[in-house]
Amino acid sequence: MIDVSHLSKNFGDLEVLRDISLSVDEGEVVCIIGPSGSGKSTFLRCINRLETPSGGTVRYCGKDLTDPSTDIRRFREEVGMVFQKFNLFPLRTVLGNVMLAPVLTGRKNKPEARELSIGLLRKVGLEDKADAMPATLSGGQQQRVAIARALAMEPKALLFDEPTSALDPELVGEVLKVMKDLAKDGMTMIVVTHEMGFARDVADRVIFMADGVIVEEGKPEDIFTHPKEERTHSFLLRILN
């Protein structure tokens, strides 16, 4: 479904990503782990071209997204993103946040979008907050609204950029639960995360990145119990203890 090959990204002289290749199949959940500064988020942002890759290609259902003539908005309509800092629109209510994009892109008229959005808010357990302003919600609630907002475009896949890193520890669980439910429903997901428990339980595949390259990838039980690479091993030791 999403095929990344030989992707590279430089910020000036700084080489952030080198020769990254990754294929994600429909329905697959891929977790990307690794130390800060390893290029995980940049990689994710290159997929939907929030960052322009310096080299290599990203293909979605065969279409080359790095080709400047490709309408990236089509891809973004089909593959949503959830951000570390939620990025909710502060002047709109929770419902207003969720229903904005389907209405503006012409996918739904207002009553349809409203119905869809309320259903999604129910799904993330926030139906009663539909008329609340984002600033009045906890971080965990805001992130669940952000997930509902991404789902309102009825995406085929979702990109998660450290969705729980900005949350107080006691609020992480409610967001992970929503993500688990999505995975169970068969959503294709690429998740950059520091939540090793989530990666172990939910991922079909775990990617370990460091210094801008994919060091190792495999099934979660292989990566977590007997990693082949020394760098993976030492990273896991540090983070799990």
Next chain:
Amino acid sequence: MSDVIHTLVPLLLSGLKLTVLIAVVGILCGFVIGSLSGYALQSHSRAAHGIAYFYIWIIRGTPIIVQALYVYYVIPSVTNINLSSTAAGILVITLNSGAFISEIVRGALESVDGGQREAGASLGLTGFQILTHIVIPPAFRSMVPALFNQFIISLKDTAMLTIIVVNEMTQKAMAYSALTFDYVHTYTTLALFYLVLITVLMLIQKLVEKKIGGVRND
């Protein structure tokens, strides 16, 4: 004293109409120009950025009186377009306020967190939709206090237009005092007129700032 009430006050009231007209039309047109130029300032187009910067440089670098003299005397003699003093006055306030509003608009647009734009982009919105639905609403709200401040400055700047004999309040007061030599009453009354006008504006500002604390659901 009865002269003050029967002659001066009606005279100033007739000048007040022109003062308000020039200030309101000038600031509205200035807002249009300032929005374009402020948007250009934070855009990636070098040409647009350069033009906006040049415009602001000219306005900030010259006194408004010189700008008025230039618009009223130089433009007609170079282009053969004759401007009435009122039209010239509106143009001066427009160009002058527009330059300062550019900076207000630029700052407000830049104050909107980049994450908001990225969220809009990640949902498949166009650049224009992101601007109109995501960036402008919070940006506009944040610039309301500065816009009112500029309005007050521009309103007071209209007094400078006496230099090109625009028949606004200060011009009328000067004409009256030149005939009567009653400087004390004339200029005290004039100052009170400005004070009342600006006070009303400040009250409107309070109301507007309170009102835009509202909610958007769609």
